[in-house]
Amino acid sequence: AQRVTQPEKLLSVFKGAPVELKCNYSYSGSPELFWYVQYSRQRLQLLLRHISRESIKGFTADLNKGETSFHLKKPFAQEEDSAMYYCALLGNSGGSNYKLTFGKGTLLTVNP
Amino acid sequence: NAGVTQTPKFQVLKTGQSMTLQCAQDMNHEYMSWYRQDPGMGLRLIHYSVGAGITDQGEVPNGYNVSRSTTEDFPLRLLSAAPSQTSVYFCASRTTAAAGAAGGYTFGSGTRLTVV
Numbered sequence: 001a002q003r004v005t006q007p008e009k010l011l012s013v014f015k016g017a018p019v020e021l022k023c024n025y026s027y028s029g030s031p032e033l034f035w036y037v038q039y040s041r042q043r044l045q046l047l048l049r050h051i052s053r054e055s056i057k058g059f060t061a062d063l064n065k066g067e068t069s070f071h072l073k074k075p076f077a078q079e080e081d082s083a084m085y086y087c088a089l090l091g092n093s094g095g096s097n098y099k100l101t102f103g104k105g106t107l108l109t110v111n112p
Numbered sequence: 113n114a115g116v117t118q119t120p121k122f123q124v125l126k127t128g129q130s131m132t133l134q135c136a137q138d139m140n141h142e143y144m145s146w147y148r149q150d151p152g153m154g155l156r157l158i159h160y161s162v163g164a165g166i167t168d169q170g171e172v173p174n175g176y177n178v179s180r181s182t183t184e185d186f187p188l189r190l191l192s193a194a195p196s197q198t199s200v201y202f203c204a205s206r207t208t209a210a211a212g213a214a215g216g217y218t219f220g221s222g223t224r225l226t227v228v
Binding site: 036104105 | 219
C-alpha cells in the first residue's frame with residue numbers, strides 16, 4: 001500500500017521567514033513524488049516533481065529515501081505563497097503506477 | 113489546448129436525485145481519475161481508468177459509477193445523491209508516455225457539489 005503523511009494541517013509564518021512543509025511517504029518500491037499547490041478555490045497545479053530536481057517559485061524539495069521524506073522548502077516566504085499544499089506519490093509498478101495518492105494537505109499562511 | 117474540462121462548476125442536488133459530472137480531456141491521455149476533496153481529508157481517489165473500456169475502483173467508490181467509452185470522456189455518476197457526497201470533485205488525466213508521465217496528473221477546475 002502507498003501512503004503519504006503531511007503531519008501539519010496548518011502552518012503560519014511571517015513574510016521573509018523560511019518555510020518547510022513536511023511530507024513522509026510509505027511505499028515498497030521507488031515512487032515518484034510530487035508537490036501540488038492549490039490557491040484559493042482553484043484547481044490543483046503541479047509545483048514540483050522529485051525527478052526534475054528543479055526550483056519553482058523559490059521552492060525546492062529533495063527526496064530522502066533513507067528517511068522516506070520529501071519536504072518542501074523555501075528560504076524566504078512571500079504572502080503570495082499562501083495556499084494549500086499537497087504532497088503526492090505515484091507508484092511505479094503494477095497497479096500503482098497510475099494511482100496518485102495524496103497527503104491530507106498543509107494550509108500555509110504567510111503573514112505580512 | 114483546453115486540458116481537462118469539468119462541467120458543471122457548481123451543482124445543488126436534493127437527497128435521492130441523480131446526476132452526472134462530466135469530464136473531458138483533449139490531450140489523448142490514457143489514464144483518468146476522479147477525486148473528491150474534503151476538508152481535513154485531502155484528495156481521495158473515487159474511480160480511475162487506464163484506457164477506454166477499462167475502469168476500476170479507488171479508495172472511496174461507494175455511491176459512484178463511472179464508464180469510459182472514449183479516451184476523451186470519463187463521466188462520474190451519482191445514482192442517488194446523499195448529503196455525505198457533498199464535496200468538491202476533481203477529474204485528472206495523465207499520459208502513459210514516460211516523458212509526459214513525469215509531469216504527473218493534470219487536473220480540471222473542479223465541481224462543487226452540495227446535496228441537501
